[in-house]
Amino acid sequence: MNSRKWLPLFVRESGAPARADYEAINEEPSLGLQRGIVDYVGWSILESHYGKLILCRERVVVIEQALDLDLHGERTDSPLDPFIRLSLPKKLSVVDYCVFHFTTDRDSMAQVESLRSAMERSRFAYTIDLDNLALVRVLPPGVEEAVRAAFGINAANTHLREAVHWATGVRPDPLKAFDALVRALEAVVIPALAPNDGKATLGKILGAIRSGQVKLDCELPRSGQAAAGVMPIPDLVRGMLELVWSGYERHAGGAREPTVAEVRALLGVAGSLVSWFGTGLVKKS
DSSP states (O other): OOOSOOOOHHHHHOSOOOOOOSTTOBSSOOHHHHHHHHHHHHHHHEEEETTEEEEOHHHHHHHHHHHTOOSSOSOOSSTTHHHHTSOHHHHHHHHHHHHHHHOOSHHHHHHHHHHHHHHHHTTBSEEEETTTTEEEEOOOTTHHHHHHHHTTOHHHHHHHHHHHHHHHSSSOOHHHHHHHHHHHHHHHHHHHHOTTOTTOOHHHHHHHHHHTSSOEEEOSTTOSSOOTTOOOHHHHHHHHHHHHHHHHHHHHTTSSOOOHHHHHHHHHHHHHHHHHHHTTSEEEO
């Protein structure tokens, strides 16, 4: 039995699916995945009655109440027709409900794992978190690993999770994501590089690094003498900080709206920086 409190997908993510920003991520399910979704929901909410498949009233009623849907509709050849006619966000909300509430034994988990595999094969924008039994957005390769590692840094955890929410939800807000990313970085960079400056900001610290007032001590591979043609690690760290700050500064100044792709990519950069500063691998020299 899952002990996590369930909230509808549309409440967790507040909106409808966003336009695709990565070639590797498909916002619309393939035909094969569409069939897989219908098959999974059918397995979850249909029951056999004298050899005929009908809606399981007990399950359908709670789904309708939780998501404010009508899964009965008019009488048709297939009891799943009302579900098939739903918009994609509503379909995904039903799937999310079924995954959380109806995964109770080995057989139901096998159905969930099969659907998850179908989502991943089709490079769908969502997958299933098997630990929490929930639909979640897919992040680009490498970004998810960096972000998950950074979640262990308590000082930045809340801000980083907020950044992930605004960058990867079904209605993303890149400006809010940028703001949360900067606050996540400030939560670990300021204590490491300017612990006694009550007015420190990421921009102010970067100015001190540029001028040489603050030097970085990096206990990362290749932190010492750089090989020919290879950027020293302190310069790399500074460059990563500049990348996040310049994007934030530019967008905050209203030069142009950031894209979802930009902020999702920067999640990985910020995640690595949070881990390095938060664990003391990067500190003041």
